[in-house]
Amino acid sequence: MHGDRPLRLATRGSAQARTQSQAVADALMAANPGRTVELVFVETLGDRTQHADVPLHTIGGQGVFVKEVQAAVLRGDADMAVHSAKDLPSTTADGLSLAAFCKRRDARDVLIGSTLDGLRQGASVATGSVRRRAQLTVVRPDLQFRELRGNIHTRLGKVPDGGAIVMAAAALEVLGISPEVSDYLPPATFVPSPGQGCVAIECRSNDADMIEVIGAIDDDSTRQAVEIERAFLAELGSGCSLPVGAHADARTLTAFLGSADGHGHLTESIELTDDRDLALVRSAELARSMHKRLQ
Numbered sequence: 001m002h003g004d005r006p007l008r009l010a011t012r013g014s015a016q017a018r019t020q021s022q023a024v025a026d027a028l029m030a031a032n033p034g035r036t037v038e039l040v041f042v043e044t045l046g047d048r049t050q051h052a053d054v055p056l057h058t059i060g061g062q063g064v065f066v067k068e069v070q071a072a073v074l075r076g077d078a079d080m081a082v083h084s085a086k087d088l089p090s091t092t093a094d095g096l097s098l099a100a101f102c103k104r105r106d107a108r109d110v111l112i113g114s115t116l117d118g119l120r121q122g123a124s125v126a127t128g129s130v131r132r133r134a135q136l137t138v139v140r141p142d143l144q145f146r147e148l149r150g151n152i153h154t155r156l157g158k159v160p161d162g163g164a165i166v167m168a169a170a171a172l173e174v175l176g177i178s179p180e181v182s183d184y185l186p187p188a189t190f191v192p193s194p195g196q197g198c199v200a201i202e203c204r205s206n207d208a209d210m211i212e213v214i215g216a217i218d219d220d221s222t223r224q225a226v227e228i229e230r231a232f233l234a235e236l237g238s239g240c241s242l243p244v245g246a247h248a249d250a251r252t253l254t255a256f257l258g259s260a261d262g263h264g265h266l267t268e269s270i271e272l273t274d275d276r277d278l279a280l281v282r283s284a285e286l287a288r289s290m291h292k293r294l295q
Contacts, residue, residue, distance in 0.1 A: 006038040007213070010069045010078035013041040014151050020174050020199050021082040024102065024217070031216035040078045042069045070096060073202060079210050080203040085195030085226055086168075090234035097205040099214035101223040105170035107197035107247060109190050111183040112156065113164035118182070119143065124163035126155075132166045134243035134258035135190045138265055152177065170197040191245030191256035191267060194229035198222055221250070224276060228253055231280040235287035246283070248272065253283055257290045266290045 007028070011021035018039070025037035065087040072078045074095050085101065092098055109132060111125075119125070119140065126148035127133060133145050148155055152171055156179060159165050164182065172178070201217075203210040229246040232255055236244060243258030243265070254269040270286055272279045 006036040007080065007210070008040045008078040009037050010040045010042050010072040010081040012065060012069060013043065016152055016171055016174050017082070017084075020084075023174075024082050024199060024201060027102070027217045028213065032213050035213060040072065042072050042078075070202065073204060079207070080201055080214060083200050083202065085198040085200040086193040088195065088200060088230075090194075090230050090236075090240075092202075095205055096202045097211060098200055099203050099211045100201040100218035101226050102199040102201070102217060103219040104222045104225070105173050105197045107192045108169045108187055109166055109185045109192060109196075110169045110172070110181045111164040111166060111185065112179055112181060113159035114162075115183040116140065116185070119164060120162055124160035125166060126158055126160055126163070127166040129166070129193075130241070131193060131243040131245050131256070131258070132190075134262065134265060135245065135256060136166070137262070139189070168192075168196055187247045188254055188269075189267070191254050192247045194233045194244070194246040195226050196247075198226050200226075224279075225249065227276075228272070228279050228283045231283040232287045235284040236291060248279075248283075253279075253286065255283075255286055255290065257287075257294060259294045264294050266294060 009021055009025055011017045021039055025039065028037050029035055066083050069081045069083065070093050073081045080099070114123070116139070121142050122144060124144045124146055125136060126146040128148045136143055146160060148158060148165055150158070152175060155165060155167065156177070169181070169184065172181070201214050203214055225248040228248040232246040232253070233240070233244060236242065242260060243256070245256035247254050251272055252269050253272055254267070256265065256267045258265040268286065268290060270282060272282065
């Protein structure tokens with residue numbers, strides 16, 4: 001039991017993480033009158049290398065922004081942790097439970113600096129995502145790519161001359177930043193990362209009180225969609241470094257998978273039913289099928 005002390009919420013210290021974590025804290029206090037929440041800031045490996053221009057996939061890829069935050073919860077230094085769901089590995093860490101998925105924001109990617117059609121031949125696009133590079137290459141094989149790291153404001157200052165940067169619309173929405181977004185990329189073609197636009201909350205799996213407290217702000221439709229997307233990623237394996245996108249809505253799962261050599265890709269959609277267990281099975285089956293055909 002946690003008594004009358006404030007509940008401790010672990011989070012990264014970036015402006016985006018602070019802002020979305022404070023929103024979660026406010027929602028938790030509103031849904032659980034009498035409980036208070038304080039933020040506990042944790043530096044991750046991803047944060048320590050933000051300005052090194054080192055590609056994320058070379059320093060750990062998925063999980064590089066969450067492992068230290070999860071460790072703080074497991075050690076008992078915090079009661080819960082807030083993550084951007086797209087940063088989470090496909091398999092939940094031992095001893096932790098995903099107690100809530102907050103209502104999803106805009107899941108799309110955006111271009112800043114130019115529209116896709118407006119980019120000149122051979123223009124430079126800055127992004128640290130292998131998925132975004134692969135998807136842009138499908139429709140614009142002439143483009144050149146630069147690495148893009150740093151916090152949101154730093155990245156906004158790195159638009160190449162005559163080019164563009166790619167970012168998640170949700171990241172801008174969280175901070176209330178409204179630069180001139182040049183192009184919203186359609187998720188049917190530029191399939192977002194699994195969980196993109198969603199904030200997830202973890203706690204210790206044996207902490208029944210905390211699971212109940214956090215569960216009060218779980219958004220059921222978001223949970224269903226993100227769990228289906230994560231099932232696609234999980235089927236590919238926790239060490240998967242391939243370009244992967246998966247986006248589910250009420251009736252459809254759209255997935256993207258690129259090959260390791262960059263020369264092959266597939267984008268496919270399947271219809272979903274209201275049966276959640278069946279939807280998870282079909283998502284995993286789609287991942288197996290796409291992966292096999294790319295090999």
